[in-house]
Amino acid sequence: MLVQFLSKTSKQLKKHCALLSNEEKQSLYNEVLEEVKNTPRNSQGNIDKLKKLSKVAVAIEETTDSKLLEQFNDGHPLREVNIAYVSGEATNYLFSLGDSSELYDLKENREKAIYQAIKSNDRELVKHLLMILTSDEIEIEFFKELETLLSGVYEELKENLSQDTKNYLEKNISLKRFVCSNVDVLIAKPVDMQAVVNLFIVQSGVNYKIDELLLIKIAEGLEEGELLSQINQMIETVREHERFVELEYKVRRLKSELASGKSKYSDEVIKFSIEEREREMGEIGDRSNQVISEREKLLSRLSNRASRRH
Structure with a gap:
């Protein structure tokens, strides 16, 4: 039948x-x-x-x-299906949410999949979908399409999104918008040092993913020396800070799941996951003040270097 x-x-x-x-x-x-x-x-x-x-x-x-x-x-x-599989030569993703049997196919209908993932307020799912979409080398036009899609969905749904989901989307959108606006500088070979340094100087420092991207480009154009060491240290500090922030989010999410009693995992498994992430947070330490301090020092040094060049 x-x-x-x-x-x-x-x-x-x-x-x-x-x-x-x-x-x-x-x-x-x-x-x-x-x-x-x-x-x-x-x-x-x-x-x-x-x-x-x-x-x-x-x-x-x-x-x-x-x-x-x-x-x-x-x-x-x-319900809550998550299937990663190879479609052609690329990875595809099939998923469902907890309140319906509808399966969303990321490659078949990217717009609908992204919309439903954001609407579900599942930050981890949104992050995973975007990682799959940008895992291979992509054309800048696709990057622009993705930024436009995310911006539109965010504006439509932002009133009902959790603060964690909003923060993630805002940073992701601003990174994509930055890349699209400055693609010529970012892909220039050899590295246009002055142009990249100028971009770093005018950044607000709100989005450390943009900082990391620019610092990596600056490091590519430098020879061994004290400035390169300082930049590499800043890149490492930014990455550790981002990792700490990510762990903070995961601990909040796990504690929320534990309190709700609706997780598919046992309380023991959730508590162990919380302990492991809190242990890693302790090893890293809160780098928020350090990253601000190091950024200010590096910003001052790069600004002085740019002034001398003029």
Whole structure:
């Protein structure tokens, strides 16, 4: 019976499911979920099958009182799905959220996948999707498209986003906007030292990812010496600061999961993860003051160097 549904469109599926009795919907839903559980995720053909099964499940959910499907919630195979797989020569990502069986395909519909990930307020998911999209060498036009997409979704949804998600998106958008605006300087070979130094001087220091990018470019154009050592030290300090901030976020997230009691992991596992991250935070230490101090010293030195050149 199930096979006949896999070739139907979402509209056709909803129309058909609306005509079924509650018992028939429950029976079909159970059949779909069992088939999902029995479908390996090791080939493109099986991935395509999972997406078709997802469409059937969604059609049932959208035409059925949710209370009639509550019995299937435990161990639901189409909720919070995360599948990374190779599509062609690139990595693709298939995921679902916790309140629906809909599977989002990152490469098939980038806009919808990004929108739903941001809307879900799952900062880790958004970060993961953007890492996949920018993992290979990309054209600057794609970078611009991504910045435009993120900016538009952020503006639409920002009132309902958590502060952690907003902070992450704001920094990611500003980095992409900076790269798009200064691409000629950033890709120049050999490095245009004066232009890169000038960019660093006029930066506010709010986004340390931009600082790190510029410092790496400056270091490429320097020979061994005290200034290069100072810049390399600053790069390391920035990275440690960013790592500390990331760990702080993860500890907040884990503690929130623990307090809610809704995590799929046991309390013991969550507590261990918190302890491990807090231990690493202790090893790194809060570098916020250090990074500001080192940046000011380096900024002064680079400004004086630029003045002497003029």
